[in-house]
Amino acid sequence: MKNIFKFAIILVFVFALSSIYVTASHDPSDINACFCKPGLWFDFGPGPKDCKGANVCASGYTPLYDCPFAVLEPGINECISGTCACNGCSNLEGEQCHSGCCAPLQCSSGHCCLVGKVWGGDSCEFPQECAQNTWQNTGNSCGNCGTQQRFCDSLGQWTNSYQCANEGICSTGSSEFDGGCGACGTYRRDCDSACQWSNWYCSGEGSCYPGQTQSQACGNGGTQTRTCTSSCGWGSWGSCTGEGACSPGQTQSCGSCGTQTCQSNSQWGSCTGQGVCEPGQTDSSGCRACKARTCLNNCQWGPCSSSGSCTTGETQCVNDRYQTCPSCTWTNSGTNADNDAKDLQCGDSLCDNAANVYDSTKTATETSATCKDSLDNDCDGKTDCVDSDCSGVAGCCTTISRECKLLQEYQFRDLFRRCYSEGNEAECERIRDRINNNNYYACPYNPSDSSCCTNPNSCVVNGVCYEDRASITLPGDTFRLKCVARSPGQWVPEFEIDCANGIDDDLDGSTDCSDQDCDGTLNGYVKNQNNQPILLADINIKKDLTTVKTATTNQLGDYSASISCGTYNLVASHPDYAPQTKTNVVVLGRQQVEANFSLVLGTSCEADCTYAADNLVHASCDGKNGCTFYDDIAKNACDLSQPGWIRDYNASHYVVCASGSPKLKVEIKAVVSCSSGTLVKMVRIVVYNGKPVRLVVATCG
Amino acid sequence: MKKPNYKIDEIVLVFIVVVIVMIVSIFEQNASKTIEAEKITFLLLDDHKLSIANNGEVNANKLKEVQNMGYEELKNSLNVKNDFCIYIEDENGNIILSKGSTKLNDDGFVCRE
Numbered sequence: 140m141k142n143i144f145k146f147a148i149i150l151v152f153v154f155a156l157s158s159i160y161v162t163a164s165h166d167p168s169d170i171n172a173c174f175c176k177p178g179l180w181f182d183f184g185p186g187p188k189d190c191k192g193a194n195v196c197a198s199g200y201t202p203l204y205d206c207p208f209a210v211l212e213p214g215i216n217e218c219i220s221g222t223c224a225c226n227g228c229s230n231l232e233g234e235q236c237h238s239g240c241c242a243p244l245q246c247s248s249g250h251c252c253l254v255g256k257v258w259g260g261d262s263c264e265f266p267q268e269c270a271q272n273t274w275q276n277t278g279n280s281c282g283n284c285g286t287q288q289r290f291c292d293s294l295g296q297w298t299n300s301y302q303c304a305n306e307g308i309c310s311t312g313s314s315e316f317d318g319g320c321g322a323c324g325t326y327r328r329d330c331d332s333a334c335q336w337s338n339w340y341c342s343g344e345g346s347c348y349p350g351q352t353q354s355q356a357c358g359n360g361g362t363q364t365r366t367c368t369s370s371c372g373w374g375s376w377g378s379c380t381g382e383g384a385c386s387p388g389q390t391q392s393c394g395s396c397g398t399q400t401c402q403s404n405s406q407w408g409s410c411t412g413q414g415v416c417e418p419g420q421t422d423s424s425g426c427r428a429c430k431a432r433t434c435l436n437n438c439q440w441g442p443c444s445s446s447g448s449c450t451t452g453e454t455q456c457v458n459d460r461y462q463t464c465p466s467c468t469w470t471n472s473g474t475n476a477d478n479d480a481k482d483l484q485c486g487d488s489l490c491d492n493a494a495n496v497y498d499s500t501k502t503a504t505e506t507s508a509t510c511k512d513s514l515d516n517d518c519d520g521k522t523d524c525v526d527s528d529c530s531g532v533a534g535c536c537t538t539i540s541r542e543c544k545l546l547q548e549y550q551f552r553d554l555f556r557r558c559y560s561e562g563n564e565a566e567c568e569r570i571r572d573r574i575n576n577n578n579y580y581a582c583p584y585n586p587s588d589s590s591c592c593t594n595p596n597s598c599v600v601n602g603v604c605y606e607d608r609a610s611i612t613l614p615g616d617t618f619r620l621k622c623v624a625r626s627p628g629q630w631v632p633e634f635e636i637d638c639a640n641g642i643d644d645d646l647d648g649s650t651d652c653s654d655q656d657c658d659g660t661l662n663g664y665v666k667n668q669n670n671q672p673i674l675l676a677d678i679n680i681k682k683d684l685t686t687v688k689t690a691t692t693n694q695l696g697d698y699s700a701s702i703s704c705g706t707y708n709l710v711a712s713h714p715d716y717a718p719q720t721k722t723n724v725v726v727l728g729r730q731q732v733e734a735n736f737s738l739v740l741g742t743s744c745e746a747d748c749t750y751a752a753d754n755l756v757h758a759s760c761d762g763k764n765g766c767t768f769y770d771d772i773a774k775n776a777c778d779l780s781q782p783g784w785i786r787d788y789n790a791s792h793y794v795v796c797a798s799g800s801p802k803l804k805v806e807i808k809a810v811v812s813c814s815s816g817t818l819v820k821m822v823r824i825v826v827y828n829g830k831p832v833r834l835v836v837a838t839c840g
Numbered sequence: 841m842k843k844p845n846y847k848i849d850e851i852v853l854v855f856i857v858v859v860i861v862m863i864v865s866i867f868e869q870n871a872s873k874t875i876e877a878e879k880i881t882f883l884l885l886d887d888h889k890l891s892i893a894n895n896g897e898v899n900a901n902k903l904k905e906v907q908n909m910g911y912e913e914l915k916n917s918l919n920v921k922n923d924f925c926i927y928i929e930d931e932n933g934n935i936i937l938s939k940g941s942t943k944l945n946d947d948g949f950v951c952r953e
Contacts, residue, residue: 783900806934811925821877823885825928827898832936833929834884834893838877838922839941 267295307334323371345371360405396438414438536591598628638728672696710752717741
């Protein structure tokens with residue numbers, strides 16, 4: 140029962156709610172009480188439409204048809220007997236308007252058209268807005284000076300398609316730049332109001348080009364320069380150079396009261412209007428002697444007036460002093476060598492002013508007491524030791540006369556022979572004159588030629604003192620002289636006068652034949668048995684067994700040798716001839732001796748390749764009398780060596796002259812030591828086998 | 841027994857004297873050798889029966905005579921006490937001839953009899 144009751148209550152409640160709802164939908168003032176959902180009507184034809192159950196109507200109402208816009212407007216759609224139906228107006232587009240058109244249709248030209256459309260004759264159409272299929276300007280601008288256009292479709296209706304037509308190529312106010320130009324400028328073009336580019340032009344240029352200079356005048360005709368900087372701006376002006384000395388038109392005083400004007404070149408013009416002198420300047424040239432004039436302030440000379448104390452050429456004695464007037468002024472010009480305050484020109488008669496005139500202050504001769512007082516006490520013109528009065532006084536000189544050695548006549552004749560052999564005609568002439576005049580002094584005799592020499596052992600000639608061994612030649616004299624300083628000294632000829640007196644006459648350290656002055660001459664010829672001259676024969680001049688000199692014959696077979704006077708043995712040798720010897724040949728001083736040889740065929744060569752007359756190996760003896768050399772190299776190496784000598788064959792071998800074969804050089808260095816004690820070495824240079832070597836003696840102990 | 845009372849100065853003096861004697865002795869020994877070396881050089885180069893040179897030039901025959909002599913014979917002839925060695929060397933220091941005591945020999949090449 141309860142359930143039923145509950146069910147009942149529920150039913151009641153549902154019913155109540157349904158009732159409330161239906162009541163509300165049925166209200167004729169509420170056109171939405173019944174409606175159809177748009178789009179659910181399939182059958183769009185006239186007549187009642189069935190909502191096919193999709194719509195909900197209030198109880199008692201039946202949905203009819205679809206209202207195209209699903210809007211039921213009061214008075215137009217209403218429910219009639221539960222069916223929703225139109226109220227008689229046309230409700231289809233294009234239908235004729237009989238009883239009006241249902242909203243939202245409206246009548247156009249007798250046909251129902253949707254609001255906004257018009258009857259086009261065949262159908263409702265929207266009215267044409269624009270030219271079909273064309274772009275039409277909208278009147279708005281766009282882009283770069285372009286015109287906005289809107290597309291009109293084929294129905295003449297505006298579309299939402301826009302385009303910007305007739306645009307320019309740039310945006311007004313924009314600029315483009317490209318590369319540098321001009322003075323630090325840049326190429327530029329601007330977009331004008333028509334959105335078109337202007338022509339390129341150079342913009343942003345500086346005022347000058349870098350490095351460009353500009354000058355301007357400055358100062359007194361000077362010039363100053365400024366230079367364009369790297370940023371194309373002018374630098375500051377430089378200093379003003381080349382200025383002239385003045386400003387054009389400027390004037391100044393110049394020279395001697397003159398005036399000069401500055402020229403257009405800013406240089407002072409010439410000085411004009413000058414006077415003849417400088418103010419204050421004095422001059423005597425324009426005046427007579429010892430007068431002068433002064434330049435006035437107007438630069439003109441004033442009158443001449445007297446100047447100085449005397450007239451040139453005047454002389455006078457004032458207080459025993461002699462004065463002259465060399466330049467308009469009195470000047471002491473006298474001679475007062477004895478300082479007695481009285482000049483010679485003013486009557487002084489002292490000996491210093493007049494030789495050999497004595498006064499009370501002088502003595503007759505110099506004495507030992509006055510030989511050192513630096514005065515000419517006896518007025519003879521000679522002071523102290525120079526005066527012969529002082530000769531011999533301690534510390535003074537000694538008077539020495541020229542002394543020439545007196546020679547003998549035969550000595551002069553010897554000398555004549557020598558000069559004759561030497562062909563010295565001038566000397567021979569002088570010697571002959573001496574002999575003819577019996578004048579055998581070594582130098583021109585002149586006892587008045589003297590001098591006071593500090594060294595009493597001196598020689599004097601022409602008033603000059605010479606020390607021991609001094610050597611002179613008197614012009615025009617016969618001999619060159621040497622001073623042999625004894626007491627007094629004596630001049631002797633500078634050569635060995637006598638070659639057999641046992642005296643070193645010329646004091647050169649060599650006596651008689653040892654002195655080259657006494658050299659004689661050996662000459663002669665070498666011929667064969669047919670009296671034909673022998674070329675290249677050797678002449679060995681020996682003293683005892685030692686060869687002291689050699690000579691060789693020429694093409695005429697002659698030889699000559701200058702040699703000290705003495706006694707010699709001569710040997711003539713030639714490889715093709717037997718040697719010949721002449722013994723005890725005497726050569727006198729400064730004399731010629733002739734020694735001739737006549738050789739016979741044979742040979743002078745010995746088996747050891749030496750000549751019989753000497754001990755020298757001769758390459759020319761090769762193959763003669765048993766002489767052989769190892770080869771030509773050895774022969775050349777040994778030529779003029781001695782038997783047994785060692786000579787270099789080459790860099791690594793040596794030969795023993797003359798016939799030895801090359802042997803390897805063995806080089807061993809000397810090494811000596813002393814195990815106990817001290818090693819002492821003595822070294823001497825000696826000649827061994829013709830070469831300098833060291834002889835070493837070492838001791839130890 | 842009283843100990844000798846030496847002063848320091850006396851000891852130093854004795855020491856100095858001993859040192860001087862030693863130095864003099866050494867110098868005398870060296871001087872002796874120098875004199876002997878000079879003597880040998882003089883005898884070999886100047887006028888003497890053993891002289892091997894005349895006016896600074898070596899005489900090959902005399903040199904051969906000396907070479908043929910024994911060392912002791914040469915030493916006695918020269919009348920010297922210290923051992924010696926004589927040799928000739930060229931400008932390059934190479935030995936040409938030598939004669940002397942083996943006591944001065946260092947490598948077996950120089951100054952052998």
